[in-house]
Amino acid sequence: MKKTLLVIEDNEQNLYLMKFLLESNGYQVVEALDGRTGIEKALSILPDAILLDIQLPEMDGYAVAAELKSNSITQKIPIIAVTSYAMVGDREKIMAAGANGYIEKPINPETFIIEMESCMSGETCRPEK
Numbered sequence: 001m002k003k004t005l006l007v008i009e010d011n012e013q014n015l016y017l018m019k020f021l022l023e024s025n026g027y028q029v030v031e032a033l034d035g036r037t038g039i040e041k042a043l044s045i046l047p048d049a050i051l052l053d054i055q056l057p058e059m060d061g062y063a064v065a066a067e068l069k070s071n072s073i074t075q076k077i078p079i080i081a082v083t084s085y086a087m088v089g090d091r092e093k094i095m096a097a098g099a100n101g102y103i104e105k106p107i108n109p110e111t112f113i114i115e116m117e118s119c120m121s122g123e124t125c126r127p128e129k
Contacts, residue, residue, distance in 0.1 A: 002028040006047040008038035008064065009082070010056050017107055018051060018082070025113050035059030039067055042074050049120050054083040054094060062097040069098035080119040082107070 005027050009015040019029045030045055032038035035056045042050060050068070054061030061081060068074040080101040081094045091102050101119025103112070 002026055003048040004028045004030060004045060005049050005051060006030050006032065006038065006042055006045065007051045008032045008035060008056065008061070009051070009053045010034060011053070014053070014082075014105065014107060017109065018112070021107075021109060021112050022116075035061065035064040038064055039074075042068055042077065043071070046074070047077060049078040049080060049116075051080050051082050051116070052099065054081055054085050061099075062094070065094070065098035078120055078122075080116060 005022055007015060007018050007029055009018065009031070010033050015031055019031065022029050030041055030047065032041050036059055038050070038052070052061045052064060056064065061083065065079050065081070068077065068079060078100040079098060080103060081099040082103045082105060083094065084105040085094065086104045094102055103115050103119065
């Protein structure tokens with residue numbers, strides 16, 4: 001049975017690339033273009049994991065992660081931040097908001113699935129710098 005992943009991403013090119021890579025590797029992808037819609041879809045489909053952009057319109061990824069982790073229905077769903085926020089302290093801030101993993105943009109098609117699956121399994125997505 002295919003695992004269902006919810007991708008919350010407002011950038012169409014990034015969304016297209018992630019969807020292509022994930023579906024090519026056997027995942028079913030549900031997409032949301034903003035945080036509020038992403039939370040609604042998470043509640044309705046209960047995905048196996050959520051790939052979450054941080055810089056979203058109206059409701060940023062920090063707020064989305066915090067809301068999902070405070071809800072008893074969605075709190076156990078792994079959240080993997082996929083973000084261009086890569087300055088010192090950004091990773092810690094994202095993880096403190098509730099993300100279980102962190103993948104830096106730009107997305108590397110050669111390593112993205114490996115990183116994502118490592119995050120889903122509870123391993124470190126990427127070696128600490």
